[in-house]
Amino acid sequence: MKLTLSVIKADIGGFVGHSSVHKDVLAKVKEVAEDGKDKGIIRDVSVLVCGDDIALVMTHTKGVDSSEVHELAWNAFKEGTEVAKKLKMYGAGQDLLAEAFSGNVKGMGPGIAEMEFVERKSEPVIVFFADKTSPSAWNLPLYEMFADPMNTAGLVIDPSMHEGFIFDVMDAYTGMGIQLKTPEELYDLLVFIGATSRYVVRAVYRKSDGEIAAAASTQKLSFMAGRYVGKDDPVLIVRAQSGFPAVGEILEPFARPWLVEGWMRGSHTGPLMPVAFKNAKPTRFDGPPRVIAAGYQIADGYLIGPSDLFDDPAFDHAREECNKMANILRRQGIFEPHRLPPEEMEYTTLPKVLEKLKDRFKLVETKKPKFSSEGEIAE
Ligand code: F6R
Ligand code: MG
Ligand code: MG
Incomplete structure (x- = not known):
C-alpha cells in the first residue's frame, strides 16, 4: 500500500510581531486537522511550529496533490485565521492569498512538500x-x-x-x-x-x-x-x-x-x-x-x-x-x-x-x- 506524507505550512498570524504563534491559534488549527483525521480524510497528523509558521505533517493514502487533503489544510488555516483575527495577531491570515479553496493549495499561499512511498x-x-x-x-x-x-x-x-x-x-x-x-x-x-x-x-x-x-x-x-x-x-x-x-x-x-x-x-x-x-x-x-x-x-x-x-x-x-x-x-x-x-x-x-x-x-x-x-x- 502506498502512503503519502504531506507537509503543508502557512503563516496565519504572528505572536508577537513575526516571532511566534499564539497557543489559541495553534489549538484551532490542530482541532480542525484532527477532525479531518476522525473523518478519515487523513490517517494521522502532527502539528509543528517554527517562528510565526505552522506546519501540518499528515499521512494518508490519497496520493500527492489530493484536493481533499489540501482542502483540510486550507480549512485548518482558515479557521485558525479567524482566531488570529479575533486576537488581532500580527498579519492574521497573511499567507492565505485566495478567498476560497479551489482544488489545490499550490499557488494559494501555503508552502507544501509531499511524497508517496511504500512504507x-x-x-x-x-x-x-x-x-x-x-x-x-x-x-x-x-x-x-x-x-x-x-x-x-x-x-x-x-x-x-x-x-x-x-x-x-x-x-x-x-x-x-x-x-x-x-x-x-x-x-x-x-x-x-x-x-x-x-x-x-x-x-x-x-x-x-x-x-x-x-x-x-x-x-x-x-x-x-x-x-x-x-x-x-x-x-x-x-x-x-x-x-x-x-x-x-x-x-x-x-x-x-x-x-x-x-x-x-x-x-x-x-x-x-x-x-x-x-x-x-x-x-x-x-x-x-x-x-x-x-x-x-x-x-x-x-x-x-x-x-x-x-x-x-x-x-x-x-x-x-x-x-x-x-x-x-x-x-x-x-x-x-x-x-x-x-x-x-x-x-x-x-x-x-x-x-x-x-x-x-x-x-x-x-x-x-x-x-x-x-x-x-x-x-
Ligand atoms: C517576516 C519578517 C519580518 C518582517 C518585519 C517587518 O517574515 O521577516 O522581519 O518583515 O518585522 O514587518 P512589517 O512590514 O509587517 O511591519
Ligand atoms: Mg509573519
Ligand atoms: Mg515566518
Missing part, C-alpha cells in the same frame, strides 16, 4: 521546518546529505547508496526544471544550486531504483502574489536509513552553519541556526533564521513522534557559531552583503521607496549638478 519495514523520516528564510536554504544541506561523501559516509560505504542520487532542480524565475545525476553530473548540479537566489532543489531520488528520498516546498510567495507578502519559509521531508543517509548524516550539515537569505524584512542574509522546538522563536533583529528537525518513525501510516532532533548539546557549537556570524553581519547594518543585492530587493518593500526617488537621477556623465551659493542643487 518500509521501518520508516524513519525527518521534517525540517525553517523560519525567516526561503526554499533555496535547503540546496546546500541536500547537496551534502546526498552528494558529498565527506558528509555522508554511506555514499562510499553502503552499496545501496553507492550509485548516487538524482536531484530535481527548478529555476524559480521560469518554473523550468532539470534533473541531474550525482556523482557524474555533480559539477553541473553545483553550477545551478550554488545560485541560491534563483535555483531550488525540489526533490531527490535514489538512482538505483528511483525511490523518492527528499521533497521540499518550492513556493515563492513573492512571485505568487506579485508583491511582497512575507517570506516563503520552507519545509523539507527527508527519508532516513537503510539505503538513504543515516539520521546523523542528514543532520550533520546543520552542525556547520552557513548563510541564507531571509532575515529581517526578507531583505538580509543571516546564519541558519538549528534549534530545539522551544527555541524556534526568532526575536533578535527578527532572527537569526531558525530551523527545527522533527523526526518520526512511521508505523502503518501513523506518525510516531516527533522527536526534537536538534535538542542535542552536540549542536550547541553550531548555535554559538551562528551567534558569532550574526554579530559579524549585524555590524554591516543596512550595507551589503548583510542586506541583499538590488535584484533580490525587488521582491521586498524597497521598490516603493525607490519609486519616489527615481526621477531625481540625472545622467552624471554629461550633466553635473550645479550648486547655488547656499549649497542647494540649482539645476
Whole structure:
C-alpha cells in the first residue's frame, strides 16, 4: 500500500510581531486537522511550529496533490485565521492569498512538500521546518546529505547508496526544471544550486531504483502574489536509513552553519541556526533564521513522534557559531552583503521607496549638478 506524507505550512498570524504563534491559534488549527483525521480524510497528523509558521505533517493514502487533503489544510488555516483575527495577531491570515479553496493549495499561499512511498519495514523520516528564510536554504544541506561523501559516509560505504542520487532542480524565475545525476553530473548540479537566489532543489531520488528520498516546498510567495507578502519559509521531508543517509548524516550539515537569505524584512542574509522546538522563536533583529528537525518513525501510516532532533548539546557549537556570524553581519547594518543585492530587493518593500526617488537621477556623465551659493542643487 502506498502512503503519502504531506507537509503543508502557512503563516496565519504572528505572536508577537513575526516571532511566534499564539497557543489559541495553534489549538484551532490542530482541532480542525484532527477532525479531518476522525473523518478519515487523513490517517494521522502532527502539528509543528517554527517562528510565526505552522506546519501540518499528515499521512494518508490519497496520493500527492489530493484536493481533499489540501482542502483540510486550507480549512485548518482558515479557521485558525479567524482566531488570529479575533486576537488581532500580527498579519492574521497573511499567507492565505485566495478567498476560497479551489482544488489545490499550490499557488494559494501555503508552502507544501509531499511524497508517496511504500512504507518500509521501518520508516524513519525527518521534517525540517525553517523560519525567516526561503526554499533555496535547503540546496546546500541536500547537496551534502546526498552528494558529498565527506558528509555522508554511506555514499562510499553502503552499496545501496553507492550509485548516487538524482536531484530535481527548478529555476524559480521560469518554473523550468532539470534533473541531474550525482556523482557524474555533480559539477553541473553545483553550477545551478550554488545560485541560491534563483535555483531550488525540489526533490531527490535514489538512482538505483528511483525511490523518492527528499521533497521540499518550492513556493515563492513573492512571485505568487506579485508583491511582497512575507517570506516563503520552507519545509523539507527527508527519508532516513537503510539505503538513504543515516539520521546523523542528514543532520550533520546543520552542525556547520552557513548563510541564507531571509532575515529581517526578507531583505538580509543571516546564519541558519538549528534549534530545539522551544527555541524556534526568532526575536533578535527578527532572527537569526531558525530551523527545527522533527523526526518520526512511521508505523502503518501513523506518525510516531516527533522527536526534537536538534535538542542535542552536540549542536550547541553550531548555535554559538551562528551567534558569532550574526554579530559579524549585524555590524554591516543596512550595507551589503548583510542586506541583499538590488535584484533580490525587488521582491521586498524597497521598490516603493525607490519609486519616489527615481526621477531625481540625472545622467552624471554629461550633466553635473550645479550648486547655488547656499549649497542647494540649482539645476
Ligand atoms: C517576516 C519578517 C519580518 C518582517 C518585519 C517587518 O517574515 O521577516 O522581519 O518583515 O518585522 O514587518 P512589517 O512590514 O509587517 O511591519
Ligand atoms: Mg509573519
Ligand atoms: Mg515566518
